[in-house]
Amino acid sequence: MEEKSYFVHESSYVDEDVQIGKGTKIWHFCHIQKGAVIGENCSLGQNVNVGNRVRVGNGVRIQNNVSLYEGVELEDNVFCGPSCVFTNVVTPRAHFPVHGVYARTLVREGASLGANCTVVCGHTVGRSALIAAGAVVTHDVKDYALMAGVPARQLGWVCACGKRLDDTLQCDCGRKYRLQDGNLEKIG
Numbered sequence: 001m002e003e004k005s006y007f008v009h010e011s012s013y014v015d016e017d018v019q020i021g022k023g024t025k026i027w028h029f030c031h032i033q034k035g036a037v038i039g040e041n042c043s044l045g046q047n048v049n050v051g052n053r054v055r056v057g058n059g060v061r062i063q064n065n066v067s068l069y070e071g072v073e074l075e076d077n078v079f080c081g082p083s084c085v086f087t088n089v090v091t092p093r094a095h096f097p098v099h100g101v102y103a104r105t106l107v108r109e110g111a112s113l114g115a116n117c118t119v120v121c122g123h124t125v126g127r128s129a130l131i132a133a134g135a136v137v138t139h140d141v142k143d144y145a146l147m148a149g150v151p152a153r154q155l156g157w158v159c160a161c162g163k164r165l166d167d168t169l170q171c172d173c174g175r176k177y178r179l180q181d182g183n184l185e186k187i188g
Helices: none
Strands: 072-074 104-106 147-149 153-157 179-182 184-188
Touching: none
Parallel strands: 072 104
Antiparallel strands: 147 153, 179 184
């Protein structure tokens, strides 16, 4: 019998035609649906649902009670806080099903989504962006943006390490940034 290079708790269910990377841990009461791809060294907390054909990069941390519906893609090193919410239909109606036509939502490398935040489908959350707990993302988010509120508004910038940047755009960790055409770029 072949030994798996990843861990799935006995209470979880993994459909056929799923790819799970080496070192990934899938904890209690999770469901990984057909066609899902989960990278290496990920951690899926209790009660996580990964929908059909969802893609999850390497090093992703998904906390308890998160559902990734079809149309969602998480790049490498994304953090999803407890009970954060994704949608995949802009105008859902029970009596008018969309039959597999879902809006795409992309969360770029290193972004962090706080507990109980909501990402409305059809948007991109930029690299290393930080979405505050309880925020509701209703439009695209720039790389390194700090977002909070309902609807989410940009309050400033954060470093790739997660610390809020002041007006110098230099972090205690040594990274430096500059504003270019309204976007933050890493320069050192």
